[in-house]
Amino acid sequence: MSVDTSDLVLVQRVQRGDKTAFDLLVRKYQHKVVKLVTRYLRNPADAEDVAQEAFIKAYRAMPQFRGDSAFYTWLYRIAINTAKNAIVSRDRNPVEFDLDMQAIEESQSMQARLADTTTPESLLQTEEIRTTVNQAIDALPEDLRTAIVLRELEGLSYEDIALAMECPVGTVRSRIFRAREAIDRRLSEVFEGGLGRAEELG
């Protein structure tokens, strides 16, 4: 389908004051907007800040959105403008203090916690997420893998995927859904298993 049905319905709800509907739009497009803005602000943290600003601006400007263009096209323009206006250019990063390099005598502060009683929260790295997803995809049965790749990488509609895979549209829909479920199961382990892994580290 060329019509962004989900976007249209969500936009209408946002215009009636539904923030949760906006949350769904943000969740859907946040990675795309970050990717877009990264072209202007290479530092990923800056790109995220600007992406956040762009979404806030979009929310506030939502009453003015008339559906003349697709929602993403409109959002895209807001994101580019926000990126261009961002008064950020990172030519120098703040220094990290390296105690070893100090010319003066140093010692630990008087109550330094050498053995921390609380387990530090695990920080999930982007690469870990990516690796998990890619491994999960590799582990999929071939028909599920083909379906999800044709959808996400090639952007084909269900109808076109059905033609390519020579199966009914309903089967395409089911395969994509099951692929997502399988990957999501792996992701859940990573996102929610942080505590377990930290305990391993002792």
Add this chain to the structure above:
Amino acid sequence: MNQQEHSSQLSALFDNELSPDQAELVIRRALKDPAMRTSWGRYALIGACVRGEPLAGRLRPESDVAARVRIRLAVESSRAAGQAAMRDDIRPRTGTALLARGAMAMAIAASVAAVSLFLIRAQGPQAGTMIAQSTVLQPASQPATAASAASVDAPGPQALAAAASAPPSYTTPVDDSPVGQRLDGRMVNYVVAHSEVSSSAVRFSPLSTVMNSSEDFTQDTVEMTAAEIGAYR
């Protein structure tokens, strides 16, 4: 329709493969179901991974861009119950999608935990109107302030259900500093006292360090009386 079927519909909705009527139904469910919203977000994440795109929440997924936007929208416009007001400068726009015409404060019966408020706030000469919504948790024993809202239109139950959203959850910043640089209680006190004279580029900078530390920064404080609290709320 079982759970699997519902979820598969969400997946199809994400790919814009549902009819508008079907989409409407699934969205209505998703707006009430946080687990569905999480799945929705994961679908986007999966797509970004497949395409090798950057992810919008590099270090901590729970504080990704969506989470920050969520908190910011919830917090920026929330006001305590009873402060909803009708503003004269609301100019309904012709030709645009539906806008709520007046401020609507809907008080749910005292036994219900959530109160939803619709507020309209003028945003300044250039911006026109903005619709804001917040959910304020009220303890069951405290009746929501409805008196000031009695005269305004109440939204229908559908809009209300759609508007109810989970209260924002806040994440405590993680203290990333090396162990030798973690603050102890005494140092926290010093930093707080010093921040008043600090000349740092941003005056609160030493405080910011304290606030981001997981140390206890409530030392040397006394509990306020209810009367004192009232002056601030």
Add this chain to the structure above:
Amino acid sequence: MIRIAQRLSLGRLLVCAAVLAMAELSLAGNDDPRHWIARMNEALATRNYDGVFVHRVASTRETLRIIHRVKDGRMSERLVSTDGSGREFVRNGAEWVAYFPDRKVAIAEQRNRPSGFIAALNGLSSETEDFYEIRYVERQRLQGVNTRVITVRPRDGLRYGYRFWIDEKTGMPYRTQLETAANDVIEEISFISLTLPATIDAELLKLAVDATGSRWLRRDAPSSSGAVRITFQPRAELLPAGFRVTVANPPIGSTGGPRTRFIISDGLAWVSVFVETTTPVAQKNGHSKPPRPDGLVQMGASAAYTVRTEGHRITAIGEVPPATVKAIAESLRPE
């Protein structure tokens, strides 16, 4: 003219001088760094502003929104974290409240210094210029805004300097860096968006976070009674060049906790010194032990150095190089 000057407060005099200076000099050709510092100070003191900035120090960064209003001579400000903690700081005149919704705690206290969160650079004088060099660097376009880059560079390694990108139209510092004498950046604030509205709705300055169920705490101003007389004094000849005691026993710090005993400054950099008594150290052979240093702690841009000597614990803390807080902590001697 003198009578008028006496009646005007210093702050307003500065503003008048700045306005006159602006009227005299053409905008484009002005490369006097003091003019730009004055414009910046004026903007920070008199304008309303609402913006989002990124604060970076060491390896941390945070993004905050600041709303600042000056109305009828009273300054109100609100700082909101946009990073997920929901933390807010609200200032109304001398009243200051910090909210921590993630911990369900709110702390209120009085803060007497009138400056806002983003500090103006007051204190430039012929004396401070002995230790800092003020320079106009260049006109620089910073993503669509014309700014003037001004530096206040330390002449030695005992203090930090500043670098400002000042909007030539509004005087607002779009970017500020705290840097070492070697031009390494310690700390930075940089605006992502900034507007200067003529009026700011009072609603924007009110706490937005839901404080229901939070503990409300108050940090008291210290009472003057019960202050223990501290027998240590900084020795002027031992203080780093340019630094001197500006205030002794100032009325800040909390009742129950350690009191600020001295504020030591060179005009731009400020160091607080705390002195506490500790359990007397057992003395062997009647000799007092040499000071046992407890060492250096670096917290963002702030360095703290603690020394224990003769039953006292002395801590100096400030946004200065570690060697400076060390020297200041060690400059205290018994009377």
